[in-house]
Amino acid sequence: MRAIAFTMARKRVASLIAVFVAVLFGAVAVTTCAVLGETGIRGTAPPGRFADADVLVGAPAELEQVEDIDIPLAARAPVDASVIAAVAAVPGVERVIADLSVPAAPVTGGQAVPGLTGHGWSSAMTGEITGRAPTGPGELALDAATAARLGLAPGATTDVIAGGKRASYTVTGVAAGAPEGLYWDDATAAALAGRAADLLAVWAAPGADTGDLAEAIAAAAGPGPVVATGDDRGEVENPAAAGSAGELIAMAGALSGTILMVVGFMVAAALSVHVAGQAPELALMRAVGATPRQARRLVAAQGTVTALLALPFGIAGGYALAGVARDWFVSLGMLSPEIATAWSPLPALIAIVLFLLTVGLSARAAAFGVSRLPVTSALAQTNTEPRPEGPVRSAIGFGLVGLALVMTAAPVAMPGIAGLAAVGGASLMSVIGLALAGPALMRKGAVLIARFLPRRAGVTSWLAAHNIGAYAARTAGAVTGLALAVTLAVTNAFLQTTPDEAARAELAAGLSAPVSVTAPALRGVPAYAVDALAAEPGARVATFGSTTVYEPSEQDGKQRYEDHPATVLGGDVALADPEVTDGDLAAVKDTSVAVSASFALWGGLSTGDEVGLLLADGRPVTVTVVAVYAREFGFGSMILAPGLGSGPPSTVIAEGLDAARAREVLSIAPGTLVGGEVGAAAAERPDKWVNLVVIGGLLGYVLLGVVNGLVAATARRRPEFDALRHSGATPRQLMAVARAEALFFGAGAAAVGLALSLPPLLFLGVGALGSPLPVGPYWLIPVMCGVVLAAAYFATVVPARRLLAR
C-alpha cells in the first residue's frame, strides 16, 4: 500500500509541492505563534536590581483567573507601611529595603532629561560613594554613569522634576556601585512618591532557610502582597515586564485564530487540488478492488509523508522567526527587554500534532467523494470533472455568509466598541461560508456571466464563462483563496484604522480647547505645571489621562475579569465633551463615574446605579454611575475622577489663555509641549504594526497557495484543450480562453472579496464614525484587487502557455 501511494505521489509532484509549501509556511507561522505564546506564559524577567535579595514582597501584578490566562494589571498598588514593619519583625530577616521608584527628570540646560527613575538611598545598596549619602530633603546622590551623563559632581546643584513638582537638589555623592538612578534619602523619596514602598527586598539572616522565611513573611504580611523567591522575584520587581509578557500572550492568542484558519484553509485547498488530480487513478484503484477506505488512506498517506517532510523545515524556521519577532517586539516597546524567548519542544509538538491532524482529515475529506462513488460511475466521472458540489455543503456555506452579513449590522444596533467584536467575528464566518459555497457560487456566477456576456465579446470569452461554470470545483479553491485574501486584508486594515480614527476624531472633538499640553518626556504633565496654568487669571483647566479598569464577573462559578480602557478627567470637567446623553459630567468626583453607552447597555446600568470594579492597580472600589456618554472610542468605557486614577495626566487642556501665554507660563516646566495633538499618544498603538506584518505574511502565504493550486489545475487541462483543438480552436484562441478565464475569476474573486468586506466596513463606519465611509488606507482596495487579478492571470496564463507549447 505504501509503495503504491509513493508511486502515485511521484507522478503528482507538482500538486504535492503545493501541499509541501502550504505545510512548510503554515508550520513557520504556527510555530512562531506558539513560541511567542509560550514566551508570554513562561517568560519571566530575571530580578535586576534585587538579584541578591532572598525574598521580594510586592502587590500582585496580575488578576488571577481560574482556568484562564491571568490578566496583567496596568498599575501596581503600593506596599503599606504596616506590612514593612511586620516583615522586618519576622525572625530570620536580616535586612529589609522598602524600595520606591519615582519617575524623575533632571533639568540641565533648560531641558528635561527623560527616562530616569529616582529611588530611596537604601535601594542603592552600596556603601561605596564619592562624597556622602543624601540625608535631607534638598539632597541627591547619583550612580556614576548618570552623574557622568548629566555632568554632575558632588557639590553641584540641579533641578529635578519628580513627584509632581520641580525642586533644586544638591548632589552630595556619586555611588559607583549603585544601579542606574537618582537617590534621595528614604524619607524624601517616600514624600515624592506619596507612598511607603513599591516593593520590599528581604535578605535572610545567615543560616535561615529561604523557603521557611518566605512562608513566615507571607504569614506576617497578611493577604494581598505576593511573596516571591527564586525566579518568581523578577515579576515582583518588574511588574511592567510581566505585564508585557501578558500582552504577548493576548496577542499570540488573538493572532492564532486567524493563522490557524488561513493555514487550515490553504492546506485543505492544496490537498483537494492534489486529490482531484489523481481522481482517475483512485477510480482505477477502486475498480481493481480497493475499498473506499483504502482509497482514502492512499491519499492521506501521501499527504502525511509530504507534511512530515515539510514540518522539520517549517518548525525550524518558526523557531528562528520567533527569535526575530521577539526582538522586534522589544524594539517596538511592546515587550520588556528583560523577557527572553522561551525555548521548549512544546511549539514543535503543537505544530506536528496540528498539521498531521489537519492533513489527515483534509486529505480524507477531499478523497471522500471519489472514494465513495460506485466503481462504474467512479470510472465514468473521472473523464469529466467532479460532480456538482453537495447541496448541503452549499446551503451551509450560503447560510453562513448570510448570517455573517446580518451580524455585520451589529455596529448599527449596538453602539460603539461592542459592535466591533461582532464585525470581526462576522468576517471570519463569511470567509468560512465562502469556502463552503465557493464551487456553487462560481457555477452560478459563470451562468450569469455567460448569459449577460455581450454577443460581440467573442467566442473565447463565451467559452471561458462556460468553462468556469463546468470546472467550478477545480478552481473554486483558488478563487475562494483569492477572495479570502481581499477580505482578510481590507477588513483587517479598516477594522483597525476606523476605530483609531474614531478615537482620534472623538478626542479632538471632545477635548477641543485653545490650549493643550502634553509632556511625554516627563511621563505625564506634572501637577505644578497644571497648577501654574490654573493660577492664570481667567484660565479654566482640565486634565485628561488614560487608565484601565477591570470589571469582575462570574462565569460558571469561576471568577473572570474584563479590562476596559478608561479616562481620568480632572479639573474643570466642563471643558471636556464626551457627549453626555444622560446625567451630568460635573458630578464625576470621588467614586462617582460616567460610563459609556455600551458599558451601560451591557451592564444594564443607568444613572444612580452602583457597580463594583477593580482599579488599574487591582484596588476594589464601588462606583456610582452619574452620567452616560457616547464618545467611547475617545474616552473609553468609563470616566473617573483623578482619585481613582494612577499617575499624572497625559494631556491638559485650558481655556481663557492663548498658546503663547501658556508657553510662557510653562517655561518653568521643561519637557511640557503646548499644542501637541490631543490624545495622540493614546491613539498610537504599536501592535498595529504587528498586525500589519502578520496579515501581510498571511496574504503572501494565501497567494502562494492560490498560485500553486491554479498552476496544478491548469496543468490538468490537456484533454479539455484537445477537445477544443479538434473543434478548430487555434493556439491563440486557446490562450485567449485561458486569459479570459483568468480575468473572469480574478475579477470575480476581487468582487466577492470586496462584497464580503464592504458591508461590515460600511456598518462599522456608521457605528464608529456616524458616516458609512470607513477611514483607512483606501489605496489598499485597488492594490488588493490588482494583486488578486495579477495572481489569477499569471497562475493561469503561464502554465497554459507551457501546456500549448508542447
Next chain:
Amino acid sequence: MTAVELRGVTRVYDGGVTALDGVSLRVPRGAFLAVMGQSGSGKSTLLHCASGLDVPTSGSITIAGTEIAGLKESKRALVRREHVGFVFQSYNLVPSLSVEQNITLPLRLAGTSPDRAWLASLVARTGLSGMLGRAPAELSGGQRQRVSIVRALAARPAVVFADEPTGALDSRTAAGILDLFTELVDELGQTIVMVTHDPAAAARAHDTLVMSDGRIGEILSRATAGELAARLGRVWEGAGA
C-alpha cells in the same frame, strides 16, 4: 479533385522510433478510406499527420490543395478549422457546452455564422432533433458520437478523419454510425478517412489501406469483412514470423 495528399511522409519520434516511413497516399474527394493495421503499425500517426494535428519529420502533406507540412500549429489550426473534421473514439465533446453549442463551436471559433439549414439537415439525418439543449453527459455513447459527427461536418470540411469511431460502441450502435458514414459519403459526397481495427467497420469503406511497420502494406478495394480479416491475419502472421 484531391482531398488529402501525402508524399514521402516520414515521422520519427523522439527516441528514434520511426512511426511513418516514406508514406505516399492520395485521397480523392468523395472517397471513404479505411486504415487498418496492428497496434504500432503507424495508422494513428498517419491520421495525425494527414489531418495536420502532428507535423511530419519530412515529406509533404496537402489538405484541399494547401501544403501544411511546414506550417506552425497556429496556421495548421486554421487549415484544420476550414478543411478538416474530427471524430474520435472518446467523442472529445466539450463537457461544459450543450449539444447545440458543441455542434456550432467550430463555426463560432472560425467566426463564421452557421448555415442553419445545413446544420438542421445534419441534425435531422443523425436523429438528434430534440436533444440540442442537453449536455453531452446526458447522452448515450452512440448519441455522443452522432453529435461529434455533426460537429465534424458543420463547417463542410474537405475531409473527415475518424479515429476508431466505433471503438467504444456496441455492435448495433456501431453499425448505425457506419450506416451514417456510408450515407454521408454516398449522398453528400463527403470524404472520410477512418482508422479502425474492426474488419466489419473497414468493410463498409470503399477502400482499405493496411499499414505495417510504418508503411502502406497493401490497398484492398471493396473487400468484405471476411477477406479483410483473412488479409489482416496474414499480415499479423507475417509480422510474427
